[in-house]
Amino acid sequence: MFPPDSDYRDERLSESDTRSKLIDPALRLRGWTEAHIRREETAGAIDIVDGRGKRRRGRTDYTLRVRVTPDAQPVAVALLEAKKNQLPPDHGLEQARLYADSKRLNVPFVFSSNGYFWVMFDRSTGLTSEPRPMSEFPTPEELRARYEAMMGFRLDSPAARPLLVRYPGGEGTRRYYQDAAIRATLEKLARDATQEKPGRALLTLATGAGKTFIAVQLLKRVADAGQLRRALFICDRDELRQQALAAFTNVFGTDAAEVKRNPDGSNHAKNARIHIATYQTLDVGNEDGTANFLLEHYPENYFSHIIIDECHRSAWGKWSQVLLRNPDAVQIGLTATPRQLKLPEKTAGALEDEAITADNIRHFGEPVYEYDLAQGIEDGYLAACEVVRAQVDIDETGLSIDQILALKPVDAITGRPLSREELEELYEKTSFEDRIMLPDRVKAMCADLFQRLLETGGPEQKTVIFCVRDAHAQAVAREMGNLYAEWCRENGQAPKEYYAFKCTAASGGNDQLADLRGSSNSHFVATTVDLLTTGVDVPCLRNVVFFRYVQSPIAFYQMVGRGTRIDLASDKLMFRVYDYTDASRLFGEAFLTRYTRPEGSKEGEPGDEEGPGPDNPQPPPQPIPQVEGVSVLVRPAGRLVVAQVDGQEKLIPIEEYKERLSERLVQAAPDLEHFRRAWVHPDERRQLVDHLVRSGYSPKVVQVVEEMTDYDLYDVLAALGYGMNPLTRLQRAGAFGYKHRDWMGTMPRRTAATVLAIANQFSRSGTEALESPQIFNVPEVVRAGGLPALKELGEPREVLRQTKERMFEA
CATH class of the missing domain: 3.90.1570.30 (tt1808, chain A)
Structure with missing residues (x-):
C-alpha cells in the first residue's frame, strides 16, 4: 500500500x-x-x-x-x-x-x-x-x-425515532457528555423495543453534571417523536421538585405540573403530560406509607415513561409500587453515586448501600453511561476538589468508661448524673456527639476549622458542616458563631448576620436554603445532618466539612456533591473537603453489586446514615451523656486531590499528584528549552497539555489548589517540572519591558510602544492573550499605535510571534 x-x-x-x-x-x-x-x-x-x-x-x-x-x-x-x-x-x-x-x-x-x-x-x-x-x-x-x-436496530425504524429528533433550540446548550448520555439511553431503549422488552436504563453522572437537563431533553425528544403518553419524574425532596418543575416548564410549558393534592382533594397535575412528584406526595415515602395518593389518582400503566431521580436514595420499599404499577412504562434511573463501591467495612449503612445497588442493577441493568467527578474536573465542568484531612486524637484512642465516669457525666437535657450501667449501654467508639456529647471536642474541631478558613480566604466562605444529630448541629453552629464574633471584635469588623446557622429537617432548614445559596452578606456556615445531602444546588459552596462518621459510600458521595458546581459569579473554581472523621476513605473504591440481605432485616429499611427527619423519626428519648473537661487535640493529616488514575477515581496526596504530573511533563518535554519551544506554538502547547490531562493529571488542578491563579500555566509547569522560579503574569509582563529594551530600541517609537502594550496584555490573560486576533482592538494597544504601528516594522504576525517568544525567555 x-x-x-x-x-x-x-x-x-x-x-x-x-x-x-x-x-x-x-x-x-x-x-x-x-x-x-x-x-x-x-x-x-x-x-x-x-x-x-x-x-x-x-x-x-x-x-x-x-x-x-x-x-x-x-x-x-x-x-x-x-x-x-x-x-x-x-x-x-x-x-x-x-x-x-x-x-x-x-x-x-x-x-x-x-x-x-x-x-x-x-x-x-x-x-x-x-x-x-x-x-x-x-x-x-x-x-x-x-x-x-x-x-441491533435500524435508524429508520420506529424504535429509533427519538434518536433522530433534533434538540429544541439546537445543540448549543448541551455538553458533549450530556449528548452521549442521552444517546446511550435512547439506544438502549431502542434495543429493548426491538427485542420487545420493557425499556429500562440507568445513568450515573456526578452531581453538578446536569442530570435534570438530561431528563428534560430525553422526554422532549420522546415526546417530539410521538411516543410519549404521560411521564412521571419522581424525586425525594420538595426542593428538588421545585428545581425540576422549573426545568421542565421551561421546555414543556403548562404540559408540566407538580403533583400535589388540591384543596378539593383532586390532583393538581391531572391534566399535565409531565407529572413531577416526590415520594412523599405519592404517599410512598417509607415503609409506613399508605400509597393512598398513588392508588387514588394513578391507575395501573397510567404512565408511558418514568424517570426516578437519585434512584440510589430508595431501598425498594413502598415506593417501588410506582414502578410495579407501571410495568409497561419505560423506566429510567438517575444517580450521582458511582456504580461500583468496594465496601471497606460491613457497617449497617454500607450493607444497605449494597442492597440498594444490587436492586438497582437488577431492575435497570448496568449503567448505559457514566460520568464521574474526576472526569468532570478534568473537563472543566466541575470544580476541582482538594481534600484536607485532620485527626482528632480521642477519636483514635477512644475514652474508657472509667475515664468518662471520672469526669462526672450528666444528661445533657436534665443535668442528672449518669450511672456506669447507663453509659455502658449507650457508649461506643465513634459515637461522640451521637450517644455522648463532648463540648470540648466540638470546640477543638470548630477552632481548627475556623483557623483553616482564615488561612484560605477568610471566615465568610459558604460552608456546609455535616453533623451527627440535631443537637450536635446546634452546638457546632453556636461555636462557629462565637468564633466569628470574637474574630470580628479582634479585627474591628462588624459581624454579619446569621453567620452560622442550623439547617436540619427538625429545625425547618428549608426556610434558610435560599439565603445560603443567594445571600453574599449572611448565612455562611450551615450545620446539618442530612438536609443538604442530595440535590440542593448551592453553586457558591466552597467547603464541605465532615464532623460526623460516614458508613455509607452513597451518602458520602451525595454530601461531597454539594460542592462540585463551578460558580463564576463568585469566582468559585474549586472546593475543599475538610475531613475530620476519615470519611474521604470512601472516595473511588470499586464496589460489589450483589448482596444477600441479612436474615431478619426488612426490605426497604433505612440505613443508619439517614439523619433525623420526617421520614426517619428519632428513636424514643434516651439519656444524652455530656462530658466536659476532656483534652482534645486536632492534628493535620494531609492534603489530597481527586484524580483519575487508570480510568478510576482516586484520592492522591497533592505532593504525589505534582510528582506524577512532573514526570509526565518531563517525558514529553525533557528540559526547559524543549518545554518553552513547545509552549510558544499553539498546536504543540495544546497537544502537551492534552497529553498531561488525558494521562489523569491536570496542570489546572495544581494551579488552583496551590493558589497560583495569578500565574500563567507556563510558570506553573516550568516551576513544577524544571525547578524554574515562577513569575506571576504581572511580573513576567513587567520583566519583558526591561529584558528586551534593546530589541524595542531598534523600532520606531510608536511600534515599540505598541509592542509594550501588547506585552502588557499578558498580565491580564496570559499566553492566549498574545494569540488572540482581538488584541489589536484592545484600547491600550490602539492608543499606542495599534496595527498600523506594527506594519511599520513589517508583518504584524511576525512581530507578535517574536513578542511571545521573548516573553518566555529566561
Missing part, C-alpha cells in the same frame, strides 16, 4: 495542519461533509483574570455522525483522532479509545489517522484493523450499516 499523492508528503505537519490539509479533503472525497462532522469541545480550565473567570481552550474531539434525513438529528458513531503526518497512523489510537467508551463520547468506532492511512478499533468486537489508505475510508453509508448491525 502506498499513500495517496500529496503535496505535503515530505513536509512535517502539525496535527491541525494534518487534519485540514490531508484528512479533511480525503474525508470529503468519501462523502463526509461538515454536516457529518462535529467538534466536541470541553469547557476547558478556568483562570481568574482581572477578578473574573476566563476559560482556557478545552479539549476538542472530532466525532463522525450519520444522518438519516436532512432534517434529522445526526447520530454520532465514531471518534476520529488526527496525528502528525510523520507519525504512524495508529499513534493516537489508545488515547482515542479511552474517549470513545461509555464514560466519554459513547461511540462504537474509533479511528486514528496520519493523513495517509487510517486504522479503526471496533468496541463491539475488540478488533483493530490493519492500516489502510484514506482512499478506502468508510463512507457514511458503510459506517451506518456497521452501527446498525452492532446496535
Whole structure:
C-alpha cells in the first residue's frame, strides 16, 4: 500500500495542519461533509483574570455522525483522532479509545489517522484493523450499516425515532457528555423495543453534571417523536421538585405540573403530560406509607415513561409500587453515586448501600453511561476538589468508661448524673456527639476549622458542616458563631448576620436554603445532618466539612456533591473537603453489586446514615451523656486531590499528584528549552497539555489548589517540572519591558510602544492573550499605535510571534 499523492508528503505537519490539509479533503472525497462532522469541545480550565473567570481552550474531539434525513438529528458513531503526518497512523489510537467508551463520547468506532492511512478499533468486537489508505475510508453509508448491525436496530425504524429528533433550540446548550448520555439511553431503549422488552436504563453522572437537563431533553425528544403518553419524574425532596418543575416548564410549558393534592382533594397535575412528584406526595415515602395518593389518582400503566431521580436514595420499599404499577412504562434511573463501591467495612449503612445497588442493577441493568467527578474536573465542568484531612486524637484512642465516669457525666437535657450501667449501654467508639456529647471536642474541631478558613480566604466562605444529630448541629453552629464574633471584635469588623446557622429537617432548614445559596452578606456556615445531602444546588459552596462518621459510600458521595458546581459569579473554581472523621476513605473504591440481605432485616429499611427527619423519626428519648473537661487535640493529616488514575477515581496526596504530573511533563518535554519551544506554538502547547490531562493529571488542578491563579500555566509547569522560579503574569509582563529594551530600541517609537502594550496584555490573560486576533482592538494597544504601528516594522504576525517568544525567555 502506498499513500495517496500529496503535496505535503515530505513536509512535517502539525496535527491541525494534518487534519485540514490531508484528512479533511480525503474525508470529503468519501462523502463526509461538515454536516457529518462535529467538534466536541470541553469547557476547558478556568483562570481568574482581572477578578473574573476566563476559560482556557478545552479539549476538542472530532466525532463522525450519520444522518438519516436532512432534517434529522445526526447520530454520532465514531471518534476520529488526527496525528502528525510523520507519525504512524495508529499513534493516537489508545488515547482515542479511552474517549470513545461509555464514560466519554459513547461511540462504537474509533479511528486514528496520519493523513495517509487510517486504522479503526471496533468496541463491539475488540478488533483493530490493519492500516489502510484514506482512499478506502468508510463512507457514511458503510459506517451506518456497521452501527446498525452492532446496535441491533435500524435508524429508520420506529424504535429509533427519538434518536433522530433534533434538540429544541439546537445543540448549543448541551455538553458533549450530556449528548452521549442521552444517546446511550435512547439506544438502549431502542434495543429493548426491538427485542420487545420493557425499556429500562440507568445513568450515573456526578452531581453538578446536569442530570435534570438530561431528563428534560430525553422526554422532549420522546415526546417530539410521538411516543410519549404521560411521564412521571419522581424525586425525594420538595426542593428538588421545585428545581425540576422549573426545568421542565421551561421546555414543556403548562404540559408540566407538580403533583400535589388540591384543596378539593383532586390532583393538581391531572391534566399535565409531565407529572413531577416526590415520594412523599405519592404517599410512598417509607415503609409506613399508605400509597393512598398513588392508588387514588394513578391507575395501573397510567404512565408511558418514568424517570426516578437519585434512584440510589430508595431501598425498594413502598415506593417501588410506582414502578410495579407501571410495568409497561419505560423506566429510567438517575444517580450521582458511582456504580461500583468496594465496601471497606460491613457497617449497617454500607450493607444497605449494597442492597440498594444490587436492586438497582437488577431492575435497570448496568449503567448505559457514566460520568464521574474526576472526569468532570478534568473537563472543566466541575470544580476541582482538594481534600484536607485532620485527626482528632480521642477519636483514635477512644475514652474508657472509667475515664468518662471520672469526669462526672450528666444528661445533657436534665443535668442528672449518669450511672456506669447507663453509659455502658449507650457508649461506643465513634459515637461522640451521637450517644455522648463532648463540648470540648466540638470546640477543638470548630477552632481548627475556623483557623483553616482564615488561612484560605477568610471566615465568610459558604460552608456546609455535616453533623451527627440535631443537637450536635446546634452546638457546632453556636461555636462557629462565637468564633466569628470574637474574630470580628479582634479585627474591628462588624459581624454579619446569621453567620452560622442550623439547617436540619427538625429545625425547618428549608426556610434558610435560599439565603445560603443567594445571600453574599449572611448565612455562611450551615450545620446539618442530612438536609443538604442530595440535590440542593448551592453553586457558591466552597467547603464541605465532615464532623460526623460516614458508613455509607452513597451518602458520602451525595454530601461531597454539594460542592462540585463551578460558580463564576463568585469566582468559585474549586472546593475543599475538610475531613475530620476519615470519611474521604470512601472516595473511588470499586464496589460489589450483589448482596444477600441479612436474615431478619426488612426490605426497604433505612440505613443508619439517614439523619433525623420526617421520614426517619428519632428513636424514643434516651439519656444524652455530656462530658466536659476532656483534652482534645486536632492534628493535620494531609492534603489530597481527586484524580483519575487508570480510568478510576482516586484520592492522591497533592505532593504525589505534582510528582506524577512532573514526570509526565518531563517525558514529553525533557528540559526547559524543549518545554518553552513547545509552549510558544499553539498546536504543540495544546497537544502537551492534552497529553498531561488525558494521562489523569491536570496542570489546572495544581494551579488552583496551590493558589497560583495569578500565574500563567507556563510558570506553573516550568516551576513544577524544571525547578524554574515562577513569575506571576504581572511580573513576567513587567520583566519583558526591561529584558528586551534593546530589541524595542531598534523600532520606531510608536511600534515599540505598541509592542509594550501588547506585552502588557499578558498580565491580564496570559499566553492566549498574545494569540488572540482581538488584541489589536484592545484600547491600550490602539492608543499606542495599534496595527498600523506594527506594519511599520513589517508583518504584524511576525512581530507578535517574536513578542511571545521573548516573553518566555529566561
